[in-house]
Amino acid sequence: MHATTPGTADRDEPPAIELRGVTKRFTTDKATPYTALRDLDLEVAPGEFCAVVGPTGCGKSTTLTLVSGLERPSTGSVEVHGRRVSGITPGVGFMFQTDAILPWKTVLDNVSAGPRFRGTPKRQALDDARDWIRRVGLNGFEDRYPHQLSGGMRKRVALAQNLITEPRVILMDEPFSALDVQTRAKMSTELLALWDLTRPAVVFVTHDLEEAIALADTVVVLTAGPAATVKARFAIDLPRPRVVQEIRFEPRFVDIYHQIWEALRAEVDLAYAQTTQLSAKESS
Incomplete structure (x- = not known):
């Protein structure tokens, strides 16, 4: 697939977001820290709308907190517009799953x-x-x-x-997940129209593959956690402007969905199997 051009940035301009070799560990009440991400590489161009999908617990939200500066990587580097993130990142908006109003x-x-x-x-x-x-x-x-x-x-x-x-960068952590299906689709279309006004770089985390394809220039698939990393990256060649309620019926949309689902399905199955095994151990 070939992407629509994400923004009109000069080729010499640094990526809006760049994560290189990022590993993130969290201390737990056990002897071994929990590794949420391992050796993750992710690059988002200025003006690019990037959706990140993956099974539950694969570190999607952690990736956003690293870009925002709310968390620091254990190893590796995180840069926003060519500057290393060392604290709360200026010029970055963050839209959470729950309302922050x-x-x-x-x-x-x-x-x-x-x-x-x-x-x-x-x-x-x-x-x-x-x-x-x-x-x-x-x-x-x-x-x-x-x-x-x-x-x-x-x-x-x-x-x-x-x-x-x-903001030059907007991070969105499943912002529409609590809405009903019809309102969610309408909000997604409105988001695209508003994004088009200033074209910030966007990283949009979602569990909904249809939502990801309908919105994004690029869809990134993460592997199942722990120690998640990037499995595949897909350029979305659907034309803009898009109406989310209608773009899902396009034959090309269905083709793209099947391609990405082939990469995502194995990770979802693995995450489900891990959860089932853990539940069985805890109940035994």
Whole structure:
């Protein structure tokens, strides 16, 4: 497969994200540390939308925390735009599985909080927040509180929170997994339209292979954990712009799905077998 061109970056520009030989170990209550990732290499170009798939426990979320600087690699290097990550990475947005919006603040205050924290004058921050609230389809809801919004509306607030600061990199950890199927597909299409406005590099973690293909320029498959690493990388040659609700019916989409599933299926089976064996040991 041949990818659509991810962004318009100069060839001499460094990757937006680059992990080289990354191993990540966590201490446990056992004698041996748990190795989540081992010798993982991953590169994401400026403007590229990269989806990461793999079975449960394969280190997908850990990969995001390493890029964000929330965790440090045990060995190997992590760079963002050519600079080694040594702490919380500036210019990186992070959209979590659960909403990271403040329940005691209105939609307007939540969206404007990031720019105001970065020193933007209050009037400018509020004007920018209103603009992004409009872009994510929440015009008229500026004074609502999170508990007054549906799940899909809260996700729109989270998108506006991340995009208002125009990050060069956005990390997304299964952000739509709690939504119903119809709302999830609609949010995915809206995400693509908003991403296209500024074209940041995106790493989107998901368990849903259909979602990954519908969104991404590139799909990366991780092996089953522990000690997960990259198994395969697939370029997605579906044309843009895409409507997620419709692109799944394209014959090319089905072809790509089968190709990636061949790589993913063995890892899912292995992870399931490991879980079953562990459960049997614990119950015996």
